[in-house]
Every structure is written in C-alpha cells, then in structure tokens.
Amino acid sequence: MTTLRRLWSLGTGRFGILIVALVLVTAVVSLFWTPFDPAAVDARARWSDPSWPHVLGTDNSGRDIASLLMAGARTTVVVAVGAGAVASLLGIVLAALGSLTARWIRESVAVLVDILIAFPVLIIAMMISAVWGGSLAVVIWSVGIGFGVNIARVTRPELRRVLRSDFVLAGRASGLSTGQNLTRHLLPNVAPVFIVQLSWGMAVAVLAEAGLSYLGFGAPVTQPSWGVLLSDLQAYISVHPLTVVWPGLAITLTVLGLNLLGDALREAADPTLGERTPAARTHVPGVVA
Template identity: 45%
Template sequence: MRWINLVLGTVLVAGVILLGLVSLAWTPFDPTLVVPGERLQPPGWPHILGTDAFGIDVFSRIMAGARVVVQVGVVAVGLALLVGVPLGVAAAMSHRWLSDLIMRGADILYAFPALLLAILLAAAVGASTMTAAVAIGVASVPAFARVARAATLQVMSSDYMLAARAAGTSPLAAAVTHVLPNIAAVIWVQASASFGMAILAEAGLSYLGLATPPPAPTWGRMLRDAQNVIFSNPEQALWPGLAIAAAVLGFNLLGDGLRDQLDPRLRDIS
C-alpha cells in the first residue's frame, strides 16, 4: 500500500501545476479586475468560489496564485539544487579541513531564515516574486548540502568507489559517473519536500508583503485580504488556505512516495 502516498501526491501536485499552466492562457475572469458591485458574492454561478472584498473572482485568483507558487518553487528548489548538491558532494570527497569549512559555512547560512533573507533582499532591490524565490532558495541550500554530503559518504564507502579510486579515476569523473547517479533518489526526495516548504514560505512572505507585489494575486495575500472579513465571510480565508494545504500536502506525499519507491530498504519491506 506504499504506492498510495505516491499516487495521492502526484494527483495533488499535478493539479497545482495544471492550474498554474492553464492560468497562463485562461482564467474564468480577470484575476485583477475590481468589480465593486459584485463584492463578497457567495459561491455559485458564474463565480464558483464567490468573489472577494474587491469583487474579484476567487477561483481566478486561486488559478493565478498557483502560477506564482510553481514559479517560486521551481526557482527556489533549482537554486538550492545547483548550489547545495555540488557543495555537499565536494565536502564529502575533499580533505577534512575543506569539508569542515564548507559545512561550517552551510551552518552559518542555515542560521539565516528565508524571512530574514527576504527582508534584506526586499530592502535592497524591492519586493518581487524573484526576491522571494531567491531568498527561499538560498535558505534551502544548507539542507541540500547536508543531504548530499551524507549520501555521498555512503557511496564513497562502497566497493565500486574504492575500485574507481584505485583505477585512478579523478574526483570529478567519479562524482559525475558514480556519486551523482547513486544519490539522485535522495536528492529528488529532498527536492520534493523542499518544494512544499517553498510554497509555505512564499505564502508567508506574500502575507507579509515581501513577495509578489499587487495587483498580481498570491495565496498568501488572499489570506491577508481575508482578515478584514474573516468573521462575516470566513470562506474568504478557507479557499486560499485549502489551496496552500493541498499543495504542501501533495509535495510532501510525493516525497514520501518517492522515498518508499526508490529506497530499496523500504521497497523490500512487505
């Protein structure tokens, strides 16, 4: 029954990605068009999730927010992958002093949360989608470095790596041909979990006004806008909250499913 997590995670992730891709070409209504005469409409037709306090269609904003979520997640996780994995592999395959230097640098970076980095970047270059993505990506680098280092150390102790080193294979060639293919499964699991965390971090930064500026809709800003009508119209916070929860749950389930399928020690357990 371990495949259930993988299937459910894949369905939820595919739904988020599909919403984001469809929103590039079509949304039921303009997600930025203010219509005061239709404010706070209940769910129904043609507004299937109703309208917000500005008269904007909620479902259209959810779709447009999914596009921002996917963009931030791809940039953040891609940045963390490109920087963290090589650092982790290099730390595991280098001399002790260099390994300690790399990992202590990762520990220092780990002390700066994504929120603090986003505030610093927003103060320097202004709040934007890319600012939030870079801040989240930089904050995720230490996690990838640690995972890559631990997995590489396991590979380095294997017989085929000892044979490769005895045959005179260079460290770079060994990393490309032996290490990276054998740690790919662990990295993909970490990437899936980090994508979910990136979604949650982006929602928090948008809620604080440190990510995508208005009028572009984001799920975090939808939650902030819902504060003013939370007691009279609680569904205004329900829909973006459910979207964030479903997206984060989907990527976490996908990560668990990938781990169960790719880890032979778990796959062989009946």
C-alpha cells in the same frame, strides 16, 4: 518505469502526483484561460456567495476568487521550481566540496554550512528584501539558499559514506575521474535523501511565498498570489470566512502534496526499500522460545 510504477502503487505517491499535477495543469491553463479576468473589478458582484458563474464566490472588490486562485497557481509553480533549482545547485555544489576536496576545504565548507543553517529561511528573505525590496526573486533566492544549505548538510555525510563503498573504489581504479564518479555512482546513491530534502524545500517555498506575500515582502500586490489573496481577505474573516478558506486550502493541499510526493519518491527510488515487499517492511518478528 519501474520506479514510476512503484511510486504509483503507493497511496502517498498517488495523492502527491494528483495534487502536484493539478497545480501544474491549473497554472498552465491559467496562462490561456480563466473564468474571469483576475484583475477585473465588479462592484455589483461584491461578496457573491459560491454560485454560478462565480463558483467560489467573489472578494470585496467583486473579483472572481476561482480566477484569482488559478492565476495564483502560476506564482506558486514559479516559486517552487525556481527555489528548488537554486537549492539543488547550491546543495550539490556544497556537498561535493565538503566531500570530494582537500581536508581544509571540506572543513571550511562544513563550518560555512553550520553558520548559514542557523539563519531561518524567512529571516534570510526579510534581510534580502530589506536591501532589494520585496519580489518573487527575493523569495526564490532566499528559500533556495536556505534549503540549499540544508540539502548540503544532509547530503554531505551520505556522500562521504558512499565514497567509501567498494564500487566507488572500483570506479577510481578503472580510471573514472572525480566528476564521473560523482555523476555515475555518488549522486544516484544519495538521490533518496536528496529528493526528500528537495520536496521539503519546495513545500517551504510555497509556504514562504504565501507568508512573505502576506507580510508584504513577496509578490507585489498587482500580481495574483495566494498569499496576497489571504492578506486582502483576512480583514473580513469574521464576516466572510469562506473566502479565506479557498486560498488557505490551496496552500495546504499543495504543501501536503509536495511532502507526500517526496516521501513516496524516496521509498520508490531507494533500492533497499524497493527490494522488500510491503508485508516484509511491516513484519515484526515473533519471539523465539
């Protein structure tokens, strides 16, 4: 509860919580209700301006843009959570193997991570989709693998630093196994770094899904997605620019909210930052004569 109170006291934390909560609530509500059927085509209502009952207007097929955005939030949440889960599992496993095992295993893992991290996430996604075809699973696994490797590279040195701490040595002396030390002492102390990397990974997952869907490698055209909606509407941007603003704004706010929430979580969870007051963190010592 202390961490949550500290998180809410930060302006970035409040903004991130509100944006992420809004996306989650929208995704859940869209399972049961949307203003209109997202797939319903109404030729008579094509290119309606924002007004009642189409509060955000309609597209070139007469589909309600607000309903499409609500349904697309489901895709965004699935991709962000799925990619975050894959990245977390892969990152923790690689970081643990690169820190807690024999020297030859540690060095082999370090070389493997350096090789994999050279491949951009979008390139990995395109390579996988070229073999298995474009789908949300491709986005989830490609982003999860790409950022899992990034999490491992950043978390591994932190694990090795904490591994040399006195409380870890005391845990070993008291009979704790490597797994118990990992869960009780090591992971909680690298959590701030891990949280920031995970939030970045989830934000990139949202961008990757939108970008890959825009290019035809992500969500199928029959599935509501912010990237698919952007792809459908970009041809009309010079005639109906406002219709492109809504999915672009949704993607931008979601990515910004995830990034700011990750930064705030790091500050709230880091005991070295939490012990200091805001005034102490911004204090600049004066020159002593």
